[in-house]
Amino acid sequence: MKKLMMALLFVFLLIALILGLQWGLSVARQQPSSQKGETLTFYNWGDYIDPSILSDFSKETGYKVNYQTFDSNEAMYTKIAQGGTNYDLAVPSDYMVAKLTKAGLLAKLDKSKLTGMDHVNPQFLNQSFERGNQYSVPYFWGTLGILYNKTKVDGSKLQNWSSIWSEQYKKRLLLVDSARDILGLTLISQGKSVNDQNKADLAAAQGKLSSLMPNVKAIVGDELKLYMAQGEADLAVTYSGEAKIAMEQNKDLAYTVPKDGSNLWLDNLVIPKKAAHKKAAYALINYLNRPDVAAKNADYIGYATPNQKAYQLLPKSVKSDKAFYPEQSILDRLQVYENFNQYWTQTYNDAFLEFKLGKS
Known part of the structure; x- marks a missing residue:
């Protein structure tokens, strides 16, 4: 009887171990350990993103987001140039992209890590302030x-x-x-x-x-x-x-x-050279470039999206508004x-x- 009990206990422990490993692998697949607890610092204009997008991004990827805001391109430039905070993603306007690039304050984008660039209307790429989009990805535009x-x-x-x-x-x-x-x-x-x-x-x-x-x-x-x-x-x-x-x-x-x-005018997503979490920055750029996410963001903000596929998802009343x-x-x-x-x-x-x- 004692041997039988020991055998049953061994089988029980073995099953528990297997189930535990499966659960651990499942969690790891959903949230890689390299992302767990990692916080991305996003430097943006005030009220310039649907807040639910950031929470959805965190749930989907495991990255947390520290959202900080500025009220002018010049204020943003000063903070990035000073280097007191290692911003991972920022949203400068057209001419400021050129100024940041000239000052050597931006990281050159690794295009192999970007997805959804084919969704962007060519009208808003390769502009005079940043030929070839080596440092920037269009976020919103307007007139x-x-x-x-x-x-x-x-x-x-x-x-x-x-x-x-x-x-x-x-x-x-x-x-x-x-x-x-x-x-x-x-x-x-x-x-x-x-x-x-x-x-x-x-x-x-x-x-x-x-x-x-x-x-x-x-x-x-x-x-x-x-x-x-x-x-x-x-x-x-x-x-x-x-x-x-x-x-x-x-x-x-x-x-x-x-x-x-x-x-x-064009506001753009850029990665500062001193960014501490570049992998997270690429993840957020790609997430924001997803047509469903970009459409949701444009509907909330009210600005025009450069994302062609996102534009198609917007209400007809919005798409037909020639003013915007x-x-x-x-x-x-x-x-x-x-x-x-x-x-x-x-x-x-x-x-x-x-x-x-x-x-x-």
Whole structure:
């Protein structure tokens, strides 16, 4: 009897051992030990991702996410350059990608570790700020345009940028507080490039811009969308994403991109050179590039996705909205900002400051 009991005990222990090994292997397959407890630091603009995407990513991969935010490209650049925090993934805008790359602050992407790049619309790849996308992957894109109240402004009269100079808009216009944007639209209205680096052209643009001042009610920042939603002004120069938020709060608002062209901005995913968890960074880039995830993110954020397959998954009402997904004829006239050197950055800033002082 004793031998029988010992034999049964041995069999029981053997079965338990086998079951334990199977369970351990199953867990290992779902969450590799190299990922267990590893935390990815993601440096992004505020409220610029659907929070559920980060939690779903963690559940699926085992990587935790430390989400930190910035409010300007310049603030982000300073933090990455200082190196106090080893950010693993960041989201700079077009010209800032060029600046980070030139400063040697970004890791060159290993294309063999990227998936879903074939989902990205070629229109948003190989841009002037980063040829070949050796360091960046498009995240969201948008435009600079005119947000207006349909009950007070005839949108059919906003066909070009010069329309905002009309005397009928006296003290009715809000401007976003941005030198490149406001001088850029003025240059476009004169048939010039937003990246113009000719002193005579800039002086002419500055002269025309000064004549816009009678129409300007205020020059503001993030609060612009709130002012428009509350009816504080009748029209404004702002970004497509900001316009979308205001329009969701006030159904009388509409957004248009002038036919003479505008700025095409692109926010991008990059891996800083000092990233401590590059494997996790690639995993998140690939996850965000999945059509179902990209569509969910675009639906939450309200900005335009560069992911073609994700675009197809969006509601018809969104896909057909020409203000946020313009026709090709408009896209062909959009210009991406180039990274200016210190001289031209200061020159544009000084010109815009003179304009603002004329308001005070």
